[in-house]
Amino acid sequence: MKKIFLMTMLSLTFIACDRPSNPNTSAHDNDNTAKNARDSDMKTTTPGDQSESEADRTITQKIRQAIVSDDSLSTNGKNVKVITIKGVVTLRGPVASPEEKNTIANKVKNVPGVSRVDNQLEVVRNR
Numbered sequence: 001m002k003k004i005f006l007m008t009m010l011s012l013t014f015i016a017c018d019r020p021s022n023p024n025t026s027a028h029d030n031d032n033t034a035k036n037a038r039d040s041d042m043k044t045t046t047p048g049d050q051s052e053s054e055a056d057r058t059i060t061q062k063i064r065q066a067i068v069s070d071d072s073l074s075t076n077g078k079n080v081k082v083i084t085i086k087g088v089v090t091l092r093g094p095v096a097s098p099e100e101k102n103t104i105a106n107k108v109k110n111v112p113g114v115s116r117v118d119n120q121l122e123v124v125r126n127r
Contacts, residue, residue: 105121
């Protein structure tokens with residue numbers, strides 16, 4: 001019982017330490033309201049637009065594997081959105097640097113079946 005109590009308290013301490021001291025500030029801008037409004041205009045490619053064709057799903061899978069297996073990429077870099085429609089790959093999301101943006105785009109270009117890359121990745125510096 002004592003061990004369970006101590007583990008619970010330790011877990012709560014880690015959770016509390018991970019939160020910003022001021023809830024109105026953060027190391028990252030968590031307010032995506034403007035981006036969500038932008039994406040609702042039906043002109044922006046979103047993950048919901050991913051093609052269900054086997055070829056496009058295979059391209060997306062190979063890209064995701066190439067990105068996730070690269071330990072030089074940041075967490076944001078590994079979590080970019082990859083959307084493939086008729087061989088055209090759209091990349092969206094934040095990355096740590098212009099170099100990371102180019103690295104990811106080059107990985108996409110090396111995947112067989114990719115006809116074009118629409119690189120919409122955004123370089124976001126830590127604040």
